[in-house]
Amino acid sequence: FSFHQNGTSLSLFARDFVKTDSVQPEIWQALNPFYVIILTPVVMWVFAALARRGKAISTPRKIAIGMGLAGLAFLFMTVFSIINGYPSAEAFKDLPAAEAAALKTGPWVLFVLYFFLTVAELFISPLGLSFVSKVAPKHLQGLCQGLWLCATAVGNLLLWIGPLIYNAYPIWVAWTVFFSVCIISMGVMLGMVKWLE
Template identity: 30%
Template sequence: MSTAMAAAGEKTWFGQPRGLTILFLTNMWEMFSYYGMRTLLVYYMTKHLLFAQEKASFIYGTYTAMAYFTPILGGAIADRWLGKRKAVVIGASIMAAGHFLMAFEPMFYLALSVIALGNGLFLPSLPSQINDLYRADDPRRGRAYNVYYVGLNIGGVMAPLVCGTLGEVYGWHYGFGAAGIGMFAGLLIYLAGKRYLPVEAAPTRAAVRDPAEPRGNHRNVWWLLLGVGIAATIFRGAYEQIGNTLPLWIDSGVDRQLAGIEIKMTWFQSLNPLLVISLTPVLLMAWRRRAEAGRETSPGMRMAIGALLVAAAYLLLAVLTALAGDARVGWWWVVAFFVVLTLGELYILPTGLGLFAKLAPPRMGATTVASWFLAIFSGSLLAGLVGTLWSQASHAGFFLILSLLALVAAALLWRLDRPIRNLPDPA
């Protein structure tokens, strides 16, 4: 059973436990490093290393997939041997080293491997500490993951502006070096704020089960999480193109002139996290009002709506590119695309992470959260494979394929909604 820190009279920051701010800021800088490197990666491979587009897309997909596969092993190591705190510190240190290695061209493949390895320990161990900050009946717990998600995306806003600009103007390696500095800053914040974090139970090599709870309950949970994970995999095959093929389209198919100044292609990568930050408070307010009126949307249905919105966003690009022909599309349409896509993202991704954390069996928090990242692993592999079609299909046809992938994910999530709602709410 987790040690909940929330109690009457607790000291808070912004109405939430202080530990949430520490986790928020730590992951903010981790996302700065991740998005900073991701913003540059495809451009670096195609423009500097002169890789073919298909090869660059496949490497990008494989790297992002491995970065989300290693958490499966890392989550088990954290739960059974290291504990979440040690796993975060060790993982962040390894990731910082990997980002600095990216500044050296001969170390390219080694650097990607080191970052993926460190991410395996860091990624499941940090968000799995959120639940331990609250009592089971604390109404703030359900919205904590959306608040946390904003922190991630503040780093995502800064990354393309800082790392992207350094990479385009001064050289790719300067951008990669800045990403490493961001990862190191996150590690320092975590170490400085550890007194505000939940006290965790000693790691155990065997999962603990409540004797009063039937074994079938856990089995049903895992089957449902598997279904959600399959839907998330399909969704990610479309969603992850925003860092893969979409930058290539922005570079070649978008008119980036604004008042006589060319908007840098990497700056568009800031739109998604910037919109996350600005739209999240609006959505949280709307969701809270629906809950108070007794009309709260269930997690499965909320995720299905998110996938539908992403399908609509890619359908918009399919129509625009079909109508444009050989002409370039205005940059304002890219902004409109990101608004719709980000709304969909906010419905599905924080909800999915929160669902996995909420349903985690006792003392398997990091492992269960890592299972959510397994869907990102498989989805990133799918995205890499789908990305190889970019050079073989028309732009309109390619974006239509992405829209259909998101639509399939929405249908599957809609079918899973009732079983998810019928699960007993864990204490």
């Protein structure tokens, strides 16, 4: 839900609140695969270095850390939006052109946001399905993997909630909802760590 906002709320933010006259808002989504290519070796090196020192992070903890990092990305957006006094997207459209232009920020915000979301993704995505196959009983592996993918599908079905909040309320509210979902998910995962390890 929070994690897949690239094509919805994050692209809307790039369109409405970022000075991107020379770049179409949806193009900023390309930062994610760019960061994946650049950061994957770094993150894997960190995991390997920790394992060599006897401080390996278990898969459930990695997933919880990933949710926390995604939460940090949305916390950054919440604070940034409050500091800049961003209204809802609907109210923003009604502002005089000069006032709207003055509220827009530089693309650096998107670089920071996508950096944290991509690092979070590297802690979560490659590990989730693999972890399900490790902990599921042999006779239920297919079902459990299907449930993992079903949970992802349900999260994607709920993506419409983000733009709804983004348009109707000051945008910090949307970021706060995404932050809260990430932190709750992290808490649930941390609560199950001993059982899952």
